[in-house]
Amino acid sequence: MFFPYKDTASRIHLLDARPKIVFVLAAFIFSILLSDILYLSALFVLVLAISISAHTLKSTWSLLRYALYVAIFVVIFNVLLSSGRHVLFVIGPIAITSESILFSISMCLRLFLAVSAFALLTFAIHPDEALRTMSRVGYKTTTALSLSTRMYPTIANDSRNIMDSMRARGVEFDQGGFLKKVKARANVVMPLLFNSLDRSVAIAEAMETRGFGAGKRTNYSESRLNRRQKMMIASFVLSIVFGISLFVLGYGNADYLNGAGFHYGVDDFLVLAAYVILLSPILAGGGK
């Protein structure tokens, strides 16, 4: 049965969820803040290295594949619609400029960084652990999130069963043109929605009878952070503070559409090294 998270004895899996969540948060922030190709590439490679260490590269790739489709659109749109002075070549009425190409690459890298960080959250952090960690911030919201993870296989199963029942009523899902297939699949939406509504009422009832929201909770696996984990969290938080400060000073921010290119000084490499040094402790992972 499909379930995204798989228990693995990798160093990354053995690490407490809290430093991992702070790391993912940092990677998300950087994917929004940074636009420089070199900075983004370095961080993307770092996240991929973590995926390799967590043995989740294959799963990460399955998500990146979807991001790749989006990336193709991003490139096409930017190349067609963005202007620039440095024309590389001309295809009919369209002039392809180096500005639009660099901007597209930067956008795609941002997307890849965000998706691979999200993959880390999905494949290398136990959903229940994630729930526990985040519950300190907003317990009800995070429970809803955890439930959606828990219910994913159930809903996927429901949708398979509904498709089977439709097939038995003569609906062809796999034959005919694209529009016919889309129309056939649209039939699944209503029963799936009705079933999911029934389920959500049943689950809400079950949670209520298990005392959800009754009062102050306790936390079963409340483990104290050890020194190493504390240092990791501190390092990642520092990287966020560092990243935001340096971003304000103009590091890692390249306006490719206005002619920014690959002009790096020693300071750039020092800043980049600082990023990597602050974020790479996660590779040490956790141990028994």
Place this chain on the structure above:
Amino acid sequence: MISVERLTFTYSGADRPVIEELSTEIREGEFVLIVGKSGCGKSTLCRALNGLIPSFYGGQFSGRVLVDGRDTRQTAPSKFADVIGMVFQDPENQLVMTNVENEMVFGMENLGVPVREMKERVVQYADYFDLRRFFHRFIPELSGGEKQKVALGSVLAMNPKYIILDEPTSQLDAENAALFLEFLTKLNREFGVGIILVEHRLERCLRYADRVIVMDDGRIVADGSKDEVVPVLRRQGLLGDIIRAVSATALDGEPLLTARNIHFSYDHTPLLEGVDLVLKKSELVAITGANGSGKSTLIKQLNGLLKPQKGSVTLLGTEVSSVTTASIAKEIGYMGQNPNDYLFEETIEKELEFTLSNLGIDANEWNERIEWTLSVLDLSGCRKTFPRDLSCGQRERTALATILVGRPQILVLDEPTRGLDYWSKNKLGAVLEDLRRQGMTILLITHDYRFIAEHATRVLRLKDGKLHGTSIDQMIFLASENAVTGDV
């Protein structure tokens, strides 16, 4: 003590109360069985006992329910969680976390149980329920019986005084259901936990109860020991002797469907290992077998919903794996376990028209076919009803109608008696018998020995990946062994 005083409740939008002037008391340590036809108000009463009704459902509520002196209208249901636990019908809809250990502590965390005590209780109940070996397994990967055990263990870990169980065994096979019920009895005796059990399968559970409450139309019509209530149950049509409706003589004729040497594995785990099956005209063949033995997987091979990895299925001379399920839906109808998967239109009539249109049936025939189907299934009065407003038994028959309207030669049904009360089951049995007499071939999966004993012409057991012939007499024996008539 739980005390119900002159309770009357009407769901919002309903025109009459589902429970009317009902009064009763349930004491600590009792094992109470609540029985009655579908729609008699059993589940509503259960939900009123811990305040889910009215706080969760709204509606009109009068009278009062007191749990250890606390009025359920003045306290949120979650605040009763330490006194009353609840286990529901579908384990899928009550497990919240992703692994067993976390599920067990979810309720305790909500109640603010100190960590040290939680750890002690987890060890105690995990050992008691033999859950340790599943501790880190993902809940979606557990079997139905295992999930229901986790649900019960998780509720019990909250140390409630009472546990309400709303048809907890309806999705379990006979063996798992018996184990589950014996377990409940043990909890009742060893821990003194009050058990309030709602069940349709009386033959499974009557023997365990100290007290039986029989409901009809929102009221209690009998309340006493099992010996006292049996005559009432018989009068109500909730209990009866096994009456075999068919003769099990062999039927001649060309086979309609032939499955040869079917093999099928899931994730490299072999499930079917050389299944042979021949279906002839006017047979009602029942397949039985333990939960997870591959029964559903097998019947999906017959109309091409799954393709055998080895072996072949031939339907009326056509190799099933070479065509789509939809293209043979006119010849072989299939109904899965959940009737709700078939219901989404505004009226039953539109549901049937959906099937007729997909099957390419001439529109001139529609009205005649719809009328025939609805009359066979006793649904003529509901033609314009929204299917999701129907009772459990009616939904089951409506889902069947969406298939039957195509007039297939073979009808394949996956656990059609699940969740049905005795009366609805008899009704379904009569419908199937009628269809069989008209020449339809029916293949069904069921855990219900009694249903097989009364209605099947042939019975097969799926075990170790193969089908084995079993005698109807064996089913009659198993059904009567469980039956209260022989037991009480």
